Amino acid sequence: MSRLWNFSAGPAAIPTAVLEQAQRELLEWNGSGASVMELSHRGKRFIALAAQAEADLRELMSIPADYAVLFLQGGATQHFAQIPMNLAAEGARADYMVAGHWGEKAASEAAPYVRVNIAASSKSDQYLHLPSPESWTLDPGAAYVHYTPNETIHGVEYHDIPDVGEVPLVADMSSNILSGPVDVSRFGLIYAGAQKNIGPSGLVVMIIRRDLLQRATRPMARIFRYAEHAAADSMLNTPNTWGWYLAGLTFQWLKDQGGLVAMAERNRAKADLLYNAIDGSGGFYRNPIAVADRSRMNVPFTLHDSALDAAFLQASEAAGLLALKGHKALGGMRASLYNAVPLEAVQALVGFMADFAQRHG
Numbered sequence: 162m163s164r165l166w167n168f169s170a171g172p173a174a175i176p177t178a179v180l181e182q183a184q185r186e187l188l189e190w191n192g193s194g195a196s197v198m199e200l201s202h203r204g205k206r207f208i209a210l211a212a213q214a215e216a217d218l219r220e221l222m223s224i225p226a227d228y229a230v231l232f233l234q235g236g237a238t239q240h241f242a243q244i245p246m247n248l249a250a251e252g253a254r255a256d257y258m259v260a261g262h263w264g265e266k267a268a269s270e271a272a273p274y275v276r277v278n279i280a281a282s283s284k285s286d287q288y289l290h291l292p293s294p295e296s297w298t299l300d301p302g303a304a305y306v307h308y309t310p311n312e313t314i315h316g317v318e319y320h321d322i323p324d325v326g327e328v329p330l331v332a333d334m335s336s337n338i339l340s341g342p343v344d345v346s347r348f349g350l351i352y353a354g355a356q357k358n359i360g361p362s363g364l365v366v367m368i369i370r371r372d373l374l375q376r377a378t379r380p381m382a383r384i385f386r387y388a389e390h391a392a393a394d395s396m397l398n399t400p401n402t403w404g405w406y407l408a409g410l411t412f413q414w415l416k417d418q419g420g421l422v423a424m425a426e427r428n429r430a431k432a433d434l435l436y437n438a439i440d441g442s443g444g445f446y447r448n449p450i451a452v453a454d455r456s457r458m459n460v461p462f463t464l465h466d467s468a469l470d471a472a473f474l475q476a477s478e479a480a481g482l483l484a485l486k487g488h489k490a491l492g493g494m495r496a497s498l499y500n501a502v503p504l505e506a507v508q509a510l511v512g513f514m515a516d517f518a519q520r521h522g
């Protein structure tokens with residue numbers, strides 16, 4: 162077995178049990194005589210799979226009945242543009258709260274479709290903390306407020322849902338969906354690319370309050386209109402059937418693990434272990450993020466001397482630790498600790514880090 166402990170930011174680790182089940186079922190799925198990838202999305206077997214995946218996600222996240230669940234494509238990036246097309250009338254304004262790279266990107270991609278107001282930003286402090294609530298300039302007339310609860314590159318995370326009053330709150334949960342319980346009723350729309358906590362890339366899961374489906378008034382092709390996807394049970398055109406299948410297996414795995422309360426406890430323990438190792442390294446390793454705003458999912462860190470980076474990466478891979486290289490925008494290292502990364506992986510990482518520091522300190 163040559164699977165290493167995988168700290169990739171995305172596409173990221175998938176639970177081994179999920180991959181093993183997919184492997185067992187790859188050639189012949191569920192008595193169908195074919196692979197799940199080879200079957201019509203309109204057949205009764207796939208429709209049952211799709212409905213089960215949605216039901217399991219609804220159960221895991223306690224999604225209220227007045228929310229639609231959509232299984233879409235295009236990556237989170239396409240929805241940076243499609244969300245304003247659907248939620249904002251022509252000429253309308255929208256608030257963007259920006260705490261890192263992805264929030265910035267969401268705002269700039271929305272700009273052709275809505276008048277973007279940067280209602281909060283910590284860019285002038287290099288995104289080392291979340292924008293403080295006193296600095297927010299929310300517009301009560303905005304069509305929606307968009308934010309990124311977890312910034313995958315900068316490693317900051319909102320641990321509470323921002324209170325934005327009556328304006329619908331839109332969240333890009335690509336890198337922290339399903340990492341713990343959330344009160345879905347506080348949101349107008351939640352969306353997430355699948356390739357971190359859900360499954361393979363090429364699938365986007367969206368949870369949208371049904372009244373917001375009626376907002377899209379501008380002319381656009383049906384394929385861009387969320388209401389059309391909802392009316393067609395996400396089968397307006399051929400969906401990513403393989404991704405949907407693996408998402409369904411992951412939802413079942415999460416239920417077997419004890420659901421999102423259990424995941425939150427594990428994710429807290431994993432993050433605490435790594436941050437304590439960094440903070441306790443006497444300055445050999447450093448994470449610069451304000452302690453209260455640190456992400457449980459993505460932990461960027463630097464070595465006290467960047468000349469050691471190449472040796473660290475080489476030795477870590479030799480020790481069975483994969484994908485610790487930081488994002489090119491920040492350099493250094495990053496360990497992503499999504500649901501599929503077990504505590505043992507983080508224990509192996511902190512053990513390696515202590516050993517490396519001792520050898521190079």
Ligand code: PMP
Pocket residue numbers: 171235236237238239263309311312313314333334335336354
């Ligand atoms: N938002 C967040 C928070 C992300 O982490 C990413 C990808 N790393 C994206 C959006 C972009 O996702 P995609 O590549 O699926 O468009």
